[in-house]
Amino acid sequence: MARPCARVRVRPLRAMALLLLLAVLAGCERAAPEQRLREQLDAMQAALSERRPAEFIEGVSEDFSGKDGMDRAAVHNLVRIQLLANQRIGARTGPIEVEMHQNQATVRFTVVMTGGSGRILPDRIQAYRVTSGWREEDDGRWRIYYADWTPD
Structure with a gap:
């Protein structure tokens, strides 16, 4: 039973990492001309x-x-x-x-x-x-x- 709980905890971490990556990439966007x-x-x-x-x-x-x-x-x-x-x-x-x-x-x-x-x-x-x-x-x-x- 411990395994399903561990898996549930990993997904939010992956989601947070993905959100952080998207925020960093958005910050790299060039400014308007x-x-x-x-x-x-x-x-x-x-x-x-x-x-x-x-x-x-x-x-x-x-x-x-x-x-x-x-x-x-x-x-x-x-x-x-x-x-x-x-x-x-x-x-x-x-x-x-x-x-x-x-x-x-x-x-x-x-x-x-x-x-x-x-x-x-x-x-x-x-x-x-x-x-x-x-x-x-x-x-x-x-x-x-x-x-x-x-x-x-």
Whole structure:
């Protein structure tokens, strides 16, 4: 008689293990494309503010083209120059408007850039209106491939 009781106890354990496995697999599901794009924007903003140009440039596509013919290398140089010239860099984005188009997106936002010596108030402040093109590349990461900005 002990055998049937042992068998009854094993089944709930198997069921619990199966439920736990399903919960773990559900947690591994990829986030929605727009959410991943917004996370990439946040990561790039943090990299700039935390003075990590290599991490910032990872979000820029190899074939980037920007205002006045700016390419990826020029963006990298601009970021490094600004980090050398300013002890503190700040980038605050306003509301972000995202238009999704399969594995591409158009993102519009305003950004206020600050820079300076690290004192309480920044030495320089400039606002820009930005329109940018993004795509999900082969490695699954969103990268900016086009940008245009105008002083606001």
